[in-house]
Structure formats: C-alpha cells, structure tokens
Amino acid sequence: MKTTFNKDIAYNDLPNLPPNKDLETTPIFKAIIKANKLLAELKGYCQTLPNPQMLLNTIVLQESKESNAIENIVTTQDELYKATLMGDTVKNQAAKEVLQYREAIYWGIEELQKNNLITTNLLVGLMQRLRGSTENIRKNTGTKLANPTNNQVVYTPPEGENVIREKLSQLEIFINNNEFSDLDPLIKMALVHYQFEAIHPFSDGNGRTGRILNILYLIQQELLGLPVLYLSNYIIQNKSDYYRLLREITEEGNWEEWVLFVVNGISETSAMTLSKIHSILQLKEDTIINAKEVLKSSYTKELIDLIFSHPYIKIKVLEDYNIAKRQTASDYLKKLESKGILGSVKIGNEIYYINKALIAILSE
DSSP states (O other): OOOOOOTTTTTTTTTOOOOOSOOOOOHHHHHHHHHHHHHHHHHHHHHHHHHHHHHHHHHHHHHHHHHEEEEOOOOHHHHHHHHHSSSGGGHHHHHHHHHHHHHHHHHHHHHHHHOOOOHHHHHHHHHHHHTTTOSSOOOOSSOOOEEETTOOEEEEEEEEEEEHHHHHHHHHHHHOGGGGSSSOHHHHHHHHHHHHHHHHHHHSOOHHHHHHHHHHHHTTTOOSOOOOOOOHHHHHHHHHHHHHHHHHHHHOHHHHHHHHHHHHHHHHHHHHHHHHHHHHHHHHHHHHHHHHHHHHOOHHHHHHHHHOOEEEEOHHHHHTTTTTHHHHHHHHHHHHHHHTTTEEEEETTTTEOOOOHHHHHOOO
C-alpha cells in the first residue's frame, strides 16, 4: 500500500521493511562484492592478532568520539584520553559522553552474545547507557526534526508509544527473522539503519544508537568479530549526503542511492581501518625495538601493550596493572620519554605520559 508523506505530520504510516523495490541492481551487487571482500579481510586480520584488546581500547574510543561529533558533541584527543584515566571524576561533559558511548558498545556486544538477537530492549539499553539516562521509548508528541541551518521542519517521526513500539517490533522481526535471509546482509543493514532513524524512538540519542546498531548488526551477521570499524568517520566526511539520502528515501523512495552510500561506506571504512591497524602494529614493532634498547632487562611486553591500549598514561596505571611499583614505574616512563617513545605533560600535580606517535595515527 502506497503511503503519503507530509513532513509536518507524524509519519505513523511509515511502511515496514522490506520496501517493494529492486535492491539487487548491478551497481549494488558490484559494491557488495567489494565491501564483503574488505570486511572479510578486516575480520580475518583481527582474528590473527595476539592481543586484539589492545586495539579495541583505542579504535572503539575513536569510533565513539566520531559518532558523538556527528551530534556536535565534540572533544579533543587530549581531553578524551585524560578522561579515560579519571574514572568517575571526569568533568569534561563531551569526553564523559564519549566514554559512555564506548561502554554502550561493549554492553551491547555482551547482550548480543546471550541470544544473538537485536531487540527493542537492547536498543533501549544502548540509548540509556550512552546518555546516562533512565528514559525509555519516546512518549511526548510534537517531536519534529529541523534543518539546523534554517530551522525548517524536514521530518516529523511517528508518535505515540504504542505506535513506536509496534514499528520497533516489526523492525526486530526484519532483523532477526530468517524469512528475509535472501537479502544480502549489507543491504539489510542499510535498510535497518534507515528504518531505525525514521522511527526515531527516543527523545535524544537516536543517531548514536543507530550507529551502534550498525556495528552490532555486522557482528550478529558474523561479518565482523570485533567492533573495529570507523563508520562514523565516513558519515562525518559525507554528512550532507547522509542526511539528504535519508530524506530522499522518505520523500521519494530513493533506496538504491542510499544502499550504495552505506555499502560504499563499509568498503571505504574497512580499507581505512585495515590501514590504521597496520600502521599501529608497525609502530608497535618499532617501539618494542627502541624500548628494549632503553629498558634492557627491565623490558616487558605488558608495558608496551599498556602504552598502546592507553595512549595517555600515568604512573598509577602501571601500579594498577601490577607492572611496577611507583618509583620503578616512574623510572620506566622517564626512560621511554628519554628515547622519544613517550612525551609528557604536567597537569595539576599529575604527569601524563603520551604515546604521541599513536595519537597521530588515530587522528589521521
């Protein structure tokens, strides 16, 4: 049944998935072959790493930072990595929200591992964790999405808690039901992302929740083993196209260009992530050589893993990880600084040692 769309009226007639469109066109098919090849290469490469957790701490944090930046929640690398060492005393609100986003990703993966289902409760839990909120499905009426440059309404999402829950229930079925398995998973991911953003089930945090949903879906479909994809960076680089194409689906049914946008983004992002991981691992190999030279018999693999898991570090972190007592830890870090492996900066009474070369790779 064809539905009519009016940007000023709640879109309670938002159709369920899948759309009645040919989504296996030649351009999409070619794009999917390339994206699947690069995703498989990334997944396989991560499976060979001796310590994938080392990369997770840094790469997931970067994805969290970029995803929040899309919503104009902006923090610097300095503020972010200092915040990772502050525990519950983080004062910078933007950095705090990035850390909450990272924790939401980890929580989502743990939940997914229980039954391999993506559910409304899972999505609500993600939103609550990334926002530090106890809110649930949006109940208020009158929610409208506006163009930030001219404040003109571009979309009015469905409203009414029962309506929203029914839309999410149908989305659950589409995600988890094998009835739709004839669609390539990457096509399904593009459809799912649009549908979730169109439902707009929360008063805030929909964009960020939707981007975590992308990662969880790829893991659910066994296309990724770890959440090591910088998809948010691709969206930032193509932000105007991202929002334009979402609107064009709603207004014109332009699904093909949207699917191509998402699938090409997966290709580009997979290639970039692979390149970044290669650069990080090469830097680590060089660092090991230099660290052995300066630390000699005091060298430990655990210390190098630590400065790559935490680009900002202080003496107490070495104590917490049982690498060394305070004075010895201080000596280690000073020696690494003397070799140029680490830099240092004093903030208040604390000295932070910084893996500047790693920060440079992450910031590229």
